[in-house]
Amino acid sequence: MNSRLTRACPRRSLRLSAAFALSAVVALGCSHDVEISYLFSTEAQLLEAPEGSFPEELARLARVTAPPERAAPASGLPREADPRPATAVLDIADVRRALAQQGLAPAPREAAGDAYATARLQLEDWLNARAARLAKLEGEDYNQWRSQRVTGWIDYAKDEPLPAIELPRELPVEFARYFEGALRWHTGQFAAARAAWLQVMALPEAERRYRSTWAAFMLGRAWAEEGGRAFGAERARCAREAERWCRQVRQLAADGFSDPLGLAAASYGWEARAALATEDYPAAIELYLRQQATGDASALESLRRTAGRAIYADAAGLQALARHDNARGVITAYLASRGRSLFSDHIRDSDSVADAAARWAAALARAGVRDEPRADRLAWVAYEGGLFALAGDWAALAPEESGMAQWIRAQLALRAGNLREGESRLRAALAAGGLDDEQRRRAAGELARACLALDRPADALQAALAGNLDPEIDYIASRVMTLAELRAFVEVRPESRMGPWLALRLARNGQVDAAAGYYPPEVQPVFRHYVDDVRVGFDAARPAGERAESFWRAAQTMHEHGEELLGSAIEAEYYPVLREKRADERTVAERTDGRLAGGVFATTAEELRRLAALPAAERNFRHYRYRAAELAWWAAALLPNDSDETARILATAGGWLKARDPEAAQPFYQALVIRCGHTALGQAAAKARWLPPAAAPAL
Numbered sequence: 001m002n003s004r005l006t007r008a009c010p011r012r013s014l015r016l017s018a019a020f021a022l023s024a025v026v027a028l029g030c031s032h033d034v035e036i037s038y039l040f041s042t043e044a045q046l047l048e049a050p051e052g053s054f055p056e057e058l059a060r061l062a063r064v065t066a067p068p069e070r071a072a073p074a075s076g077l078p079r080e081a082d083p084r085p086a087t088a089v090l091d092i093a094d095v096r097r098a099l100a101q102q103g104l105a106p107a108p109r110e111a112a113g114d115a116y117a118t119a120r121l122q123l124e125d126w127l128n129a130r131a132a133r134l135a136k137l138e139g140e141d142y143n144q145w146r147s148q149r150v151t152g153w154i155d156y157a158k159d160e161p162l163p164a165i166e167l168p169r170e171l172p173v174e175f176a177r178y179f180e181g182a183l184r185w186h187t188g189q190f191a192a193a194r195a196a197w198l199q200v201m202a203l204p205e206a207e208r209r210y211r212s213t214w215a216a217f218m219l220g221r222a223w224a225e226e227g228g229r230a231f232g233a234e235r236a237r238c239a240r241e242a243e244r245w246c247r248q249v250r251q252l253a254a255d256g257f258s259d260p261l262g263l264a265a266a267s268y269g270w271e272a273r274a275a276l277a278t279e280d281y282p283a284a285i286e287l288y289l290r291q292q293a294t295g296d297a298s299a300l301e302s303l304r305r306t307a308g309r310a311i312y313a314d315a316a317g318l319q320a321l322a323r324h325d326n327a328r329g330v331i332t333a334y335l336a337s338r339g340r341s342l343f344s345d346h347i348r349d350s351d352s353v354a355d356a357a358a359r360w361a362a363a364l365a366r367a368g369v370r371d372e373p374r375a376d377r378l379a380w381v382a383y384e385g386g387l388f389a390l391a392g393d394w395a396a397l398a399p400e401e402s403g404m405a406q407w408i409r410a411q412l413a414l415r416a417g418n419l420r421e422g423e424s425r426l427r428a429a430l431a432a433g434g435l436d437d438e439q440r441r442r443a444a445g446e447l448a449r450a451c452l453a454l455d456r457p458a459d460a461l462q463a464a465l466a467g468n469l470d471p472e473i474d475y476i477a478s479r480v481m482t483l484a485e486l487r488a489f490v491e492v493r494p495e496s497r498m499g500p501w502l503a504l505r506l507a508r509n510g511q512v513d514a515a516a517g518y519y520p521p522e523v524q525p526v527f528r529h530y531v532d533d534v535r536v537g538f539d540a541a542r543p544a545g546e547r548a549e550s551f552w553r554a555a556q557t558m559h560e561h562g563e564e565l566l567g568s569a570i571e572a573e574y575y576p577v578l579r580e581k582r583a584d585e586r587t588v589a590e591r592t593d594g595r596l597a598g599g600v601f602a603t604t605a606e607e608l609r610r611l612a613a614l615p616a617a618e619r620n621f622r623h624y625r626y627r628a629a630e631l632a633w634w635a636a637a638l639l640p641n642d643s644d645e646t647a648r649i650l651a652t653a654g655g656w657l658k659a660r661d662p663e664a665a666q667p668f669y670q671a672l673v674i675r676c677g678h679t680a681l682g683q684a685a686a687k688a689r690w691l692p693p694a695a696a697p698a699l
Helices: 018-025 054-061 084-101 106-140 142-150 154-159 173-186 190-202 212-229 232-254 263-277 281-293 299-310 315-323 325-336 353-366 372-384 388-397 403-415 419-431 437-453 457-466 470-480 483-492 499-508 512-516 524-538 544-566 583-591 605-613 624-637 644-658 662-675 680-688
Strands: none
Touching: 054 299, 054 325, 054 372, 084 106, 084 173, 106 173, 173 190, 173 212, 190 212, 212 232, 212 263, 232 263, 263 281, 263 299, 281 299, 281 315, 281 325, 299 325, 315 325, 315 353, 325 353, 325 372, 353 372, 353 388, 372 388, 372 403, 388 403, 403 419, 403 437, 419 437, 437 457, 437 470, 457 470, 457 483, 470 499, 470 605, 483 499, 499 512, 512 524, 524 544, 524 624, 544 624, 544 644, 583 605, 624 644, 624 662, 644 662, 644 680, 662 680
């Protein structure tokens, strides 16, 4: 708040009547600069399509039976994490185990295991050094870095030759062949890498128990990546090879071949990538869903990316997607969650979410989709795409207990100007299931706005409470409802947590005795003591010293407990940092400006009348630290000049303000220098030309 302490003579300030001063001193002080979106939003903003969460919508709309494969912890690492260190540890452990099964004597077996570990770590060191140099290149020459990424590191590998890596003679052949394929792979010799892994698969089953799944997996991955670089018939051939080897991985794991890395689960993702290369979106989506069902969290982003590409399929492709059960669910979930995406954006720059939603809704209509279990989500997408008639048709097919369908019906009614039907549908949406927490908050915010537009502030307050919309609660309870209406609301709904608001308004209106009973029980004794001290301070019949002591005690109470006394209307955890500018003042201005004029949610004449009719005393908002400082100012005014107690009060109270508002602290500094210039604190202030630190006075 930009208010400042009164610059008038302290004695003149004391001429205020006790009743007015008490009501002013306990004015609501907690404030915030949080955007009150539902109060400020225009009709167009409020009637935008709802927003959803892709993971939640995906879980609701697309399901597959969990496959037997389970993702290993390494395959569930974040995309930026490097699983190679864990792979190296498993690789070395497998080699030591295989060497032990060969019946070698302990000494040569240990030596062979150590030799392989050395070779494996040499490869890791080389890969790490290359990655570090590439990262440096990214910062120095992005185009060259990008080129080398695209070409599979081949050019960069020429500048970074492999060290001489020697494998032990005792190493089982499946490990030797697999390791050779890995070396070829990392140097960009992909055909040679595939040839080495095929040699692993050509071994008798008994001689490839450890590396069969690894080799088959890398063959599937290699063909999938090759398909991404190929064209036409060659791309289709690569996709078939990738599919064959990925399925082989899962069969090998089912047959008991070693799979400590969860490659059988990860193979679904690479098979899906091969399907994407041929634009077989339904197959890719089904495979990614299976990968996700194994517990692999990385599949979620793959599904998003796939849906973002699939929405641009041609007419035949969109029709195939619309007729595929899970593909339909995934793309619907993708479009329904575009507003609250936590992932990268795949909507093209030249397009919009609404355009994509309209294209998808039209495709569903052409495909004859009338999928009742998903009708509410199809209505959602049609609404987002601006196909309001189609949205209404699909919403009519949805069950009455669908919260989303009721919300869409409410939006359509409000868009048509039917405020009362919109209000009724919003209530039904909140009473039904299927909305997540954020959607419930928004529906509650719209209901509060509808009730305000119907001049029913008590119902608006009830809606805001249902959505835990503290800014709306603050505005309605503090500025729109009359004091009598708020008191009646609290009496009927004692559990509504509105007692603190009523206490504050009663106090601001001078009814401090009535206010005390509405504070929380733990705050009531503090408030009563505070009020008693303020009353004694204003009692002119009492000695000046006693009045000063009471004012100062009240000032300290306000400084120490101001958040409970004046800030209890808004939960502290929502607004831990209190602001000086009262959001209420901004709210009133924006509720009356031209942006909210017109439309179904327009500010009514009755609301404007209520805002103007609020008593001036209730509009006198200040932060509690200013109130504490003002009480301290009055205490100092009753004490003699050049008194150590006077100096300590001025220095202490000025210190409450100096860091956050030097201008408001300036009168305390001036009074300290002028009135207490012969005290130690007054001299320190004069020397420093500002307020010095001060211990609390012992009044």
